[in-house]
Amino acid sequence: MIIDSLLPLLLLLFQVPATAILLSRLLKGPMRHPPLQPQQPTPEMLGSVSIVVPTLNEALRISPLLAGLSQQSYEVREIIVVDSRSVDGTPDLVKAANTKDPRFRVFTDDPLPPGWVGRPWALHNGFLQTAKGSKWFLGMDADVQPHPGLVASLVETAEAEGYDLVSLSPQFILKYPGECWLQPALLMTLLYRFDSAGVNSSQAERVMANGQCFLCRREVLGAVDGYSSAKGSFCDDVTLARNVAAQGFQVGFLDGAKVLKVRMYEGAWETWKEWGRSLDLKDASSRAQIWGDLWLLLAVQGLPLIVVLSYLLISPPIHLTMSLLLGLNIFLLIIRFALLLAIAPSYDRTNSQGGWLFWLSPLADPLAVLRIFLSAFRQPREWRGREYADMVSG
Template sequence: MDNASTVESAISLLLLLIQLPATAILLSRLIKGPRRHPPIQPQQPTPELLGSVSVVVPTLNEALRISPLLVGLSKQSYEVREIIVVDSNSQDSTPDLVKAAQQKDPRFRLMTDDPLPSGWVGRPWALHSGFLHTCETSQWFLGMDADTQPHPGLVASLVKTAQTQGYDLVSLSPQFVLKYPGECWLQPALLMTLLYRFDPAGIESEQPERVMANGQCFLCRRSVLAAVGGYASAKSSFCDDVTLARYIAAQGFKVGFVDGAKVLKVRMYEGAMETWKEWGRSLDLKDASPSAQVWGDLWLLSAVQGLPLLIILSCLSLLPLLPLLPLLFLLGLNLFLLMIRFAMLLAIAHSYDRKSAKGGWLFWLSPLADPIAVLRIFLSAFHTPREWRGRKYTTGNEE
């Protein structure tokens, strides 16, 4: 064996040592899939749900995206007592749109949050302010984002799921609406970084630090939220939904995360660049995780999502050396990981609305974007956001 072969064998063995444990962890999560709670279906309310839910929506310059939410909330039935829109001094027509909705549905209420206190990030402050103004007789608090598009029956089905499963807090994974080629290619790869790190939606995590949540549709018992001080535990977090959910789980309450693709759509960002900038900066979840967990997740993502395609291409460029046993094992492992990746892409296809997308076929090529998606998580993990939704931060927790 010459020197080149020796080096290739050593590198192959090192990569196998990095990838094999990560592959085992990934498989241990994927085999839980058949036990997950099925996607929730739209349901009609029953009399005992009358006026049981207060909805709070934080807004800042959302005029271009909020209309589907306002229409969707107005179609929810008598289980919704009130819909409080907490606006942070929008400079566009967001308040006017909310006032117009209020003329048709008196459940809407517009309020402006107080100036941001030191140590708070804008979104959790707006949600906290809204929570403090909700009716105390409501049993449930429902936080929703301005970019969501709720179907009729969303709120009733969410509350009934929480009651049936005994959840104190439950949030949904939505169906994402795609429109442009770049996002069709990049966004599924970014979403996959979450699916690799956590159990499937519909599986209850036994460890509070591994709980997942989505603040776009976030239902919590009002008594529980009051007991933990509202959003105070997540006040400085750029992923306040996960931070708060994990804090609540650590207090012994039951937290769920289920598939809501049949009751909720989301149009998050316009194009690949905005997706890269805005969504990518919070996917590392560093504000909700200890540093050891962040580093562990970066290793896992690198091993099972970021490296396989690069390793396969490298192995194919070394065809004369493929008879080397370590290199053959390495190639086989990464072909296996690539097969898993395409299988997972098929499994999440229902989570994307590509009917009106230009270049929707690029969705099926999103595994090619995996190294870029993992790079985005690395960049985010080592960078504190300075701007969010048009708001500028002078420090990590000041706006």
Template sequence: MIQVPAALIMLSRIFKGAIRYSPIEPQNPKPDLLGKVSVVVPTLNEAQRISPLLAGLTRQTYEVKEIIVVDSNSKDGTPDLVKAAGAGDPRFKLITDDPLPSDWVGRPWALHNGFLHSSETSEWFLGMDADTQPSPKLVSSLVQTAITHGYDLVSLSPKFILKYPGECWLQPALLMTLLYRFESAGVDTQAAQRVMANGQCYLCRRSVLTSVGGYTSAKSSFCDDVTLARNIASAGFKVGFLDGAKVLKVRMYEGALQTWQEWGRSLDLKDASSRAQIWGDLWLLTSVQGLPLPIVLSYFIFKVPFDASFSFVLLLLILNIFLLFVRFGMLFAIAASYELSQAIGAGLFWLSPLADPLAVVRILLSAVNTPREWRGRKYTVNK
């Protein structure tokens, strides 16, 4: 009774993937886009992973007017790496954001400071995270795609770089919690409160960002990218979330433990969702992702007999075998979103459905807890 309606909802979302926009392709720059984009990168102790991003940004073409790195007093040499990149590319600007106000989260505060310092003559604002690795034609491709489809805000799902066995097993299971709750990248969502976004690569018309007060409407959100995107969609602007695996890679976390701790605590999206939506999503995830494996295993462990009085057991078993079949099939759909060529234990990717119950538990834990620390900053409980 609880699984059937959840399965129908999940299948309706998966089927929409058949009509989604194709992954964006690298596109050559156009002269009429000269100096149209301001890139802003928030940083806090990113020395271990920012170099590929800095190298990738120096290879961006003439659409990029400026690259503003907003540093939050890093202690690991991050500013020195930015200065070194700037020595060979005058588009780089390094600023330090003001002290963090009590009602702001660090990431939206840094991005808001970057927005305030960006050129008013830029037509587009592009927020990028330090763990991203852009292709040389990322910006030109992204801007042209936004113009072609009439997006006021568009963000990209990347190709995830995995390296270690634990993350090859856990990370795809956590990603699947998003795919089951929301439409695939490339499907335009009509309801503002179901919009998805990825702040790792987040392009917005400057005029639109100005009209909503920059990042102020997402200032206290730990998932500021989704919160801001939904606020912008609610204001009547067109928001898109596209597959960017051909133009953008990301190395998010080192190992399964860091993936569990860092990514897992924001995937509930509670700062961008109503309480009813949060618990509705948890019902769906539990029904179609968390329960199938335990139910099927329980049947074979306890050897429940089949007779007339247990016909419902057979139906339950068939339903959950079907859900597992769909889940394993989804691996082929998401395989293009992963870079596994250098991964140790890459084959564990194909066993990631076995981590599904754990992934659902992680979303539940995140939904009932408020982060107290993020990227080394301490926050009060009422944040």
């Protein structure tokens, strides 16, 4: 009987503080910055933005980005594609875009030096190539599909709100059944650990960012020596944003679901492999932060489904402690399904196969939390076609 009461008590002690932290974050939601809307540029924005896009064998998915960037207006001075020796014809697509829009240009970066990860190296080289007359640097990934008015909206928001750096969460495009089920559960690990997009963190070490659409004042990026401070990071966007925030600059992470879409990975396996191993954010976090986040995820996202299903299958004796434990985990599951409704606008399932599996994604939560645990203390050895056998974690 003592043993039957002890385990529920220990689980309660494990989960209750984490639940309090989660609720304190979710209560900020109603006060968050509204999603960005497409904007028309104003005359003072003329030529104020240099866009840099890192590429490595992106021929199959870069065309929507090139088309979307060509629709941005006179606020964009130049669009620099930094290619890392693609062998699939990526540079040829950029050169073709240049024949219609002279703002496009492509150059090949130097071989990757020791200690650098490919993406920040390409972005750093692109930053060094940007025109000194540009006020803003905008890093974008090849998988982004920007709407007209995106860049003007970003600049207008940054100027109005006083941001030195602002990045956007996109609307994710889902296509296949496995990713419709798994990807929202993986995204939820971020929402549980950090404030939602539109809620600014007052702590530099808790700042969030998304390098898929990453706007920074050019002088601020120069003050931190470009991407050098994030050179060895596999989550360089978050690492750089936290370094910028630590220097006292204003950093924002906002909802961009109405101004850009992203098609990140093809299928559940690629989503698990590629996105799952960077979601731990270990390169931008202290060891204590990592352990704290793992505890929180396990307590409020990984365990509730397991606890409730275990009760239904085993039917243990009901007593006060067990009743409290069951009630808490049912409450956490209710929160989880409510959050699913909240993030639904962040997904485009228009042409997806098995899009209804999105609504069953809470069943993938234990798997998503497991993925974060598996990658939290393991440094990637391969990333986007590059090998990093000599990289050292931490």
